[in-house]
Amino acid sequence: xxxxxxxxxxxxxxxxxxxxxxxxxxxxxxxxxxxxxxxxxxxxxxxxxxxxxxxxxxxxxxxxxxxxxxxxxxxxxxxxxxxxxxxxxxxxxxxxxxxxxxxxxxxxxxxxxxxxxxxxxxxxxxxxxxxxxxxxxxxxxxxxxxxxxxxxxxxxxxxxxxxxxxxxxxxxxxxxxxxxxxxxxxxxxxxxxxxxxxxxxxxxxxxxxxxxxxxxxxxxxxxxxxxxxxxxxxxxxxxxxxxxxxxxxxxxxxxxxxxx
Amino acid sequence: xxxxxxxxxxxxxxxxxxxxxxxxxxxxxxxxxxxxxxxxxxxxxxxxxxxxxxxxxxxxxxxxxxxxxxxxxxxxxxxxxxxxxxxxxxxxxxxxxxxxxxxxxxxxxxxxxxxxxxxxxxxxxxxxxxxxxxxxxxxxxxxxxxxxxxxxxxxxxxxxxxxxxxxxxxxxxxxxxxxxxxxxxxxxxxxxxxxxxxxxxxxxxxxxxxxxxxxxxxxxxxxxxxxxxxxxxxxxxxxxxxxxxxxxxxxxxxxxxxxx
DNA sequence: GAGTGGTCTAGACCACCAC
DNA sequence: TGGTGGTCTAGACCACTCA
Numbered sequence: 122x123x124x125x126x127x128x129x130x131x132x133x134x135x136x137x138x139x140x141x142x143x144x145x146x147x148x149x150x151x152x153x154x155x156x157x158x159x160x161x162x163x164x165x166x167x168x169x170x171x172x173x174x175x176x177x178x179x180x181x182x183x184x185x186x187x188x189x190x191x192x193x194x195x196x197x198x199x200x201x202x203x204x205x206x207x208x209x210x211x212x213x214x215x216x217x218x219x220x221x222x223x224x225x226x227x228x229x230x231x232x233x234x235x236x237x238x239x240x241x242x243x244x245x246x247x248x249x250x251x252x253x254x255x256x257x258x259x260x261x262x263x264x265x266x267x268x269x270x271x272x273x274x275x276x277x278x279x280x281x282x283x284x285x286x287x288x289x290x291x292x293x294x295x296x297x298x299x300x301x302x303x304x305x306x307x308x309x310x311x312x313x314x315x316x317x318x319x320x321x322x323x324x325x326x327x328x329x330x331x332x333x334x335x336x337x338x339x340x341x342x343x344x345x346x347x348x349x350x351x352x353x354x355x356x357x358x359x360x361x362x363x364x365x366x367x368x369x370x371x372x373x374x375x376x377x378x379x380x381x
Numbered sequence: 382x383x384x385x386x387x388x389x390x391x392x393x394x395x396x397x398x399x400x401x402x403x404x405x406x407x408x409x410x411x412x413x414x415x416x417x418x419x420x421x422x423x424x425x426x427x428x429x430x431x432x433x434x435x436x437x438x439x440x441x442x443x444x445x446x447x448x449x450x451x452x453x454x455x456x457x458x459x460x461x462x463x464x465x466x467x468x469x470x471x472x473x474x475x476x477x478x479x480x481x482x483x484x485x486x487x488x489x490x491x492x493x494x495x496x497x498x499x500x501x502x503x504x505x506x507x508x509x510x511x512x513x514x515x516x517x518x519x520x521x522x523x524x525x526x527x528x529x530x531x532x533x534x535x536x537x538x539x540x541x542x543x544x545x546x547x548x549x550x551x552x553x554x555x556x557x558x559x560x561x562x563x564x565x566x567x568x569x570x571x572x573x574x575x576x577x578x579x580x581x582x583x584x585x586x587x588x589x590x591x592x593x594x595x596x597x598x599x600x601x602x603x604x605x606x607x608x609x610x611x612x613x614x615x616x617x618x619x620x621x622x623x624x625x626x627x628x629x630x631x632x633x634x635x636x637x638x639x640x641x
Numbered sequence: 642g643a644g645t646g647g648t649c650t651a652g653a654c655c656a657c658c659a660c
Numbered sequence: 661t662g663g664t665g666g667t668c669t670a671g672a673c674c675a676c677t678c679a
Contacts, residue, residue: 147656149667175644185669188669189667191646192668199459200641205645206645206646207645207647207676208678209644210644211645227638229585322639323637325489325637326608326636326637326638327608327635328609330606346607348587348588349588371587371588375585376587380485380612381580409648435664436664436665446650446651447651448648448649448650448651465664465665466657467656467657467658467666468656468658468663469657469659470665471665
């Protein structure tokens with residue numbers, strides 16, 4: 122509980138960036154560069170899908186060698202925040218131009234190809250945040266929210282029932298019509314229309330029994346086992362911006378996961 | 382369908398290692414070094430938990446610079462095959478000296494600390510491989526197998542019912558007694574006693590209804606929703622060596638997953 | 642051919658650990 | 661104090677893309 126000891130000995134700074142404060146925790150140069158690039162992403166200096174300056178340019182801007190910038194970009198690419206394309210440049214990762222429809226969806230059919238899923242919007246409402254949702258999303262209970270319910274179909278059969286909650290403050294222009302007419306990934310829409318890029322997500326997975334309300338749209342009998350997937354998604358700066366609860370019918374599909 | 386064109390032009394090899402064949406697919410030097418180190422792991426030249434030679438030593442042995450060896454080791458460390466310890470050396474990853482009991486288990490309690498799980502062995506039998514298991518594990522139907530059934534408890538309550546199948550040929554000395562007396566991670570036992578190290582695993586997750594046979598040990602009513610986690614584990618060289626089917630009671634626990 | 646990222650090298654120095 | 665991995669630099673060359 123006592124304050125950190127004052128630096129009463131001479132400090133030899135490695136360089137200007139090295140120690141902004143009294144060296145509370147040593148961080149190598151390339152991590153500081155990583156932080157600066159992250160800042161550019163967060164402030165929107167470089168938008169999703171756009172290219173960032175070349176390594177030499179960034180090295181000149183930050184006053185370090187190309188190798189140091191390279192290592193910073195390596196980490197950001199490993200985090201899926203940047204995408205390197207040899208001969209072309211380095212680009213901000215985006216959900217809008219994905220090969221696969223849903224980057225975060227781990228659902229796989231038992232047989233056959235990864236099967237593109239059809240989408241059916243059930244509703245899109247303005248709501249007030251219930252306490253439990255507000256808590257998870259760092260909001261106050263009663264704050265305005267958008268609630269979306271949709272179905273995903275595979276081969277004509279409903280497979281996923283999604284309930285999605287978004288903070289109303291960030292997505293003011295999001296309407297049923299806008300959702301209806303939109304093609305492509307949902308996260309791509311949030312990105313291009315509202316400038317909110319999903320960076321990572323946490324999922325909590327359970328087995329639950331289908332309730333009346335969810336059994337009907339999924340065309341299963343109440344009490345059937347369903348996979349409950351609760352996803353909290355974050356944008357830059359670990360800010361939670363989406364809560365989602367999916368109910369998966371895993372009769373002919375499974376949730377795939379790779380462990381290392 | 383035509384054979385690849387013969388190399389009728391002079392080839393200037395980068396170095397001895399660079400092109401063992403007629404350069405069928407270009408692979409950078411550090412990946413070839415990675416392959417050589419992997420070979421050392423696979424053949425048991427360096428065993429789990431042991432240290433591998435220093436970067437300078439390896440660089441000398443392979444006739445490349447330290448930086449190239451470093452990049453190879455970087456990738457192997459990212460794959461969780463090696464562990465770097467500054468000032469000490471680089472070590473072969475092991476399941477035997479894990480902080481956490483189960484490295485691959487993603488089960489988390491709703492409240493409280495990650496809770497160490499108690500283990501209860503139900504049985505351990507010699508079996509003949511059923512066709513579906515044989516296929517997944519690249520064996521022939523009828524090949525000898527070991528079948529283990531166990532329960533994991535949290536706070537006195539049964540939470541996980543595991544059925545584990547292992548190829549009999551690899552684990553000849555594995556007996557009920559050996560399992561009973563063993564402390565520490567199961568994969569640690571396979572590693573120290575049988576020299577088989579699990580490198581990665583694939584899981585297929587579903588929601589299922591509890592059957593009579595599984596409801597009893599888990600102390601739930603038949604028909605209750607359970608999480609079914611089918612895991613196929615691989616050792617070096619992507620060789621499947623374990624099939625496991627866990628049934629999780631997710632009333633007070635969940636399966637956690639992080640998406641990037 | 643110019644510009645981008647990708648590889649490889651060599652050397653200097655730092656941080657950590659064990660003796 | 662010596663050995664290990666970790667960082668940073670500078671420069672050469674390779675592979676890919678596009679005008």
